[in-house]
Amino acid sequence: MSSASENHSLTLLIRKLESIATLTDEERQAILSLPSKTRVLAPGQDIARDGDKPSQCCLILDGWACRYKVLNKGRRQIFSFHIAGDIPDLQSLHLHTMDHSLGTITQATVAFIPHESMRELTTRYPGLAAAFWRDTLVDAAIFREWMIGMGRKSAFGRIAHLFCEMYLKLQAVGLARGYRCPLPITQIDIGDALGLSNVHVNRTLQDIRGKGLITLRDNTLVIQAWEEMIRTSEFDPTYLHLEKRAAG
Amino acid sequence: MSSASENHSLTLLIRKLESIATLTDEERQAILSLPSKTRVLAPGQDIARDGDKPSQCCLILDGWACRYKVLNKGRRQIFSFHIAGDIPDLQSLHLHTMDHSLGTITQATVAFIPHESMRELTTRYPGLAAAFWRDTLVDAAIFREWMIGMGRKSAFGRIAHLFCEMYLKLQAVGLARGYRCPLPITQIDIGDALGLSNVHVNRTLQDIRGKGLITLRDNTLVIQAWEEMIRTSEFDPTYLHLEKRAAG
């Protein structure tokens, strides 16, 4: 939590924003001077809960998180998975009441940034406001793509599509290469994200594995047949709006 | 298309923004001086298509539109329905390539505003940028709610939830009252929005009607048992983030 290490944390934010926008030196400097507090959170810990009115937002530095909502009878819907560089509750800057929860999946390191500072920053630097705005728009684009899956695709297509998406997202921030990436989520998580039962996720995974398209062991996913995966899942990366390649 | 009528059009935009934010006189004036061209579009006409790179965005003045994407074998997913006051392709301001299409459902009157003008406006007035940003965030919140439906709710719950949502959205802009609202969409549209076949939508509608919860005739929806509707569909309006009531 020293000033030095906090600046280092915010470098990750700069890198993320530069993967979707062009920043001036002044804007970069402004980001580095954001106040932030870094915390290490245990797996399965909530960062913000449905109904909360947060006064800060969080930048994920390491580990995985997800946004979700719990319904009655224990049903759960996961809306998104988040990795290093993401600000999963950026929306709370302008939607003051949380309409869902945000929690860690793995142990995670996160940096908290006060809303007040973010508001000053975006008011002063319209270019940064646009970059952050864009980030939330990509978020929404991913929601739409998941809607397609849940509305119109088979379990096979949904799971394959999710794997392609996560691989590209991780690759974009240098956390994946060679069709290999970490995937520290359970089959229950996958089911809750895609609207499937854990039983059916299991059977479908066996199907995908059996066709030789992927391997998935020890929280590591290897996509062995990329072309076939994107074909059967109708995956088109346009919606991720990855205009530039981040450094690996 | 006279200057006078265009200013009148933009009054609707001011009213919409004031339902989610507070504007200064200067900001209101700035919106009124936006250039715009008004067009009347036929039903089923595309405003922007998947893959397009629009240079303007559109404000709906009258009629209904929807965002959607077509997959192979004629499958279609509708992401959202839009009514007067909405700017359904506002995202194109910062995501330059359309990852889905936008089209009319009914005959519709829309005002087109150049991206360039929107960018100047949001750069100059951070408060307006925040208001527009907030609008896209509410959009995303609605996506999340639809994901819950498609992932975890029955056809009955999904349809009932959609009806509650559309009623409140219409009420917020003065287009509905007394649990009665226009609903100019086909059962096919409902199915494509909620991930159901038109056949099952039809049977489920009969079920909902049979229970005396609604009537739906001549493109008019009447919610006869609001409490029961929100209970069975687990509808909680928080996600719409309607902080203020717009004038009726």
Next chain:
DNA sequence: CGACCGTTTGAATGCCCTCAATACGCGTGG
């Protein structure tokens, strides 16, 4: 009137769910 689109109904199928039990992996504690 005929064409067309949306609605309605029937029948058969199927994808996925629920319930249930077993197996596996891992960390904790005896």
Next chain:
DNA sequence: CCACGCGTATTGAGGGCATTCAAACGGTCG
């Protein structure tokens, strides 16, 4: 060091919600 607990993964069986295919009905428009 092994037993135990716990969460996850796996397998089996049965059932249900929703789908697909098909056909008939109804309203609107040219």
